[in-house]
Amino acid sequence: MSEILDEYGKEDGIFHKIIKFVRPTLRYVIATICVAMFAFYVGNMMFGKRSLDVMLSLQSKKERLSEDVEILKKLNARLQKDYFELQGLEPDSNKK
DSSP states (O other), X not given: OHHHHXXXXXXXXXXXXXXXXXXXXXXXXXXXXXXXXXXXXXXXXXHSHHHHHHHHHHHHHHHHHHHHHHHHHHHHHHHHHXXXXXXXXXXXXXXX
């Protein structure tokens, strides 16, 4: 029994050779898998379908809001002109 334990404990045994090869390789494989999963997550978050949909909807909303601003500016100018006419004032009379 002692001989078996001595063989098992030797550094040049087949078991230790396998362990010396597997441990570093396993570390690299696990690290590579973790990096690949993180890269996939970040890529999907930044360039995935969901983020593209959000970006396109925000761009169209921005364009609609810009158009609404221009329309409301024109409406405001017209209403101010009507207001000054109703008050009997000229729009340029405040610049004396």
